[in-house]
Amino acid sequence: MGWTVALQQYGEKWRRDRTYFHQFFNQTAVENYHEVQMKYTKVLLKRFYQSPDDYRSHLRCSLGGSILEVTYGIEAISEKDTLLVLSENTVQRCAEAGIPGTYLVDIFPILKYIPSWFPGAKFRRELNQLGKQVLEMRNKPLEIAKTSLKNGDARSSVVSALIENFENNPDRPDDYEEIIEQVTGVAYIAAIDTTNGVLLHFVYTMLLHPEVQRRVQEELDKVVITSKPDADKFNPERFLDERMPAPDFAFGYGRRECPGRYFADNGLFIIMVSILHVFNILPFEGENGPELPPKNHFDSGIILQPKPFKFRIIPRSPDAIRILEELDY
Numbered sequence: 579m580g581w582t583v584a585l586q587q588y589g590e591k592w593r594r595d596r597t598y599f600h601q602f603f604n605q606t607a608v609e610n611y612h613e614v615q616m617k618y619t620k621v622l623l624k625r626f627y628q629s630p631d632d633y634r635s636h637l638r639c640s641l642g643g644s645i646l647e648v649t650y651g652i653e654a655i656s657e658k659d660t661l662l663v664l665s666e667n668t669v670q671r672c673a674e675a676g677i678p679g680t681y682l683v684d685i686f687p688i689l690k691y692i693p694s695w696f697p698g699a700k701f702r703r704e705l706n707q708l709g710k711q712v713l714e715m716r717n718k719p720l721e722i723a724k725t726s727l728k729n730g731d732a733r734s735s736v737v738s739a740l741i742e743n744f745e746n747n748p749d750r751p752d753d754y755e756e757i758i759e760q761v762t763g764v765a766y767i768a769a770i771d772t773t774n775g776v777l778l779h780f781v782y783t784m785l786l787h788p789e790v791q792r793r794v795q796e797e798l799d800k801v802v803i804t805s806k807p808d809a810d811k812f813n814p815e816r817f818l819d820e821r822m823p824a825p826d827f828a829f830g831y832g833r834r835e836c837p838g839r840y841f842a843d844n845g846l847f848i849i850m851v852s853i854l855h856v857f858n859i860l861p862f863e864g865e866n867g868p869e870l871p872p873k874n875h876f877d878s879g880i881i882l883q884p885k886p887f888k889f890r891i892i893p894r895s896p897d898a899i900r901i902l903e904e905l906d907y
C-alpha cells in the first residue's frame with residue numbers, strides 16, 4: 579500500500595518519488611526554508627515566555643508548523659490550528675493503540691499483517707479508524723493547499739511548485755496527482771512526530787544535565803560575542819555555520835536513509851540554540867526544593883519520548899527578556 583514514499587517497496591516508482599522529494603529537501607533546497615524555520619522558532623520562544631506550562635504543545639507546533647508552511651503554504655502559527663490539533667490527536671491515538679517501535683507511517687502495514695482470525699474485533703476496528711484518521715491527516719492539508727491555489731491566494735510551497743511544474747509540462751506522468759500526494763504527505767507525517775520527539779528529549783536532557791546546558795550556553799555566548807557586534811539582536815542564523823557534528827545514525831543508512839534529515843537538522847539546530855541563547859532550563863521548585871524528573875522517564879509510544887515533566891524555563895538575563903518582549907513574527 580504505497581501511499582507515501584516511506585512505504586513503497588524499493589523499485590522504479592519509489593526511486594522516482596524519492597527524487598521528487600529530494601528536489602525540495604536536499605541540502606541546498608532547505609536553505610530556502612530558513613526564514614520559515616526562524617519564524618516558527620520565534621513563535622516558540624515567545625510561547626515559552628508567555629505560557630511555559632504548555633511546553634509540549636509549543637514544541638509540537640514549532641517544527642510541525644514550519645513543515646506545514648513549507649510543504650503546503652499553510653501558516654499554522656496558532657496552536658489551535660486544526661491541522662496541528664489533528665496531527666497531535668492522531669499521534670496520541672497511535673500511542674494509545676500501543677503499537678510499540680513503529681512510526682506513524684507504519685500504521686498501514688500493521689493493519690495488513692493483522693490476520694482476519696485475530697481475536698478482538700474491537701482492536702481491529704479501532705486500528706481501521708486510526709488508519710482513516712492518518713489518511714485524513716495526510717489529505718486535509720493538501721486539499722486546503724489546492725483550494726488556495728485555485729482561489730489565487732496560495733503562498734509558495736512544495737505543493738504549489740509541484741502543481742505548477744506538472745501543469746505546465748505536457749509530458750507529465752499520468753499519475754502526477756498521486757506523486758504530489760505521496761511526496762507532500764510523507765513530508766508532513768514523517769517530520770512531525772520524529773522532530774517533536776527530539777525536541778522533548780532535548781529539554782529533558784538539558785534539565786537533567788545542567789553542566790552540559792551551561793557549557794553549550796558558554797560556547798554560544800562566545801560565538802555571539804566574539805564574532806558578532808550585534809550580540810543582542812535575535813538572529814539565530816548566526817549559529818548555522820555547521821559547528822556540531824550531526825548524529826547521523828538516527829536517520830538510518832543506505833538507500834532508504836531519511837531524505838528529510840537536512841530539514842530536520844537545520845530546524846532542530848535553530849530551535850535548540852535559540853532556546854539556550856535566551857532561556858535557562860531549570861528544575862521545578864517544589865515545596866521541598868528543586869525537583870527533577872526521574873531518569874529514563876519515557877513513554878513507550880510510537881516514538882520514545884519523555885513522559886510529561888515539570889520544569890521552569892526562565893529568561894537568562896535582562897537582555898534576554900528584552901529580546902523576548904520585542905520578538906515579533
Ligand code: HEM
Nearest residue numbers: 584764765768769772773828829830831834835836838842
Ligand atoms: C529528527 C528527525 C527525524 C528522524 C530521526 C528521522 C528518521 C528516519 C528514519 C530512521 C527513516 C528510515 C530510514 C531507513 O529505512 O533506513 C526515515 C525515513 C524517512 N524520513 Fe525521516 N527522520 C526525521 C525527520 C524527517 C523529516 C523532517 C522529514 C521530511 C521533511 C523526513 C522524511 C522522511 C522520508 C520521506 C522517509 C522515507 C524514505 C524512504 O523510504 O525512501 N524525516 N526517517
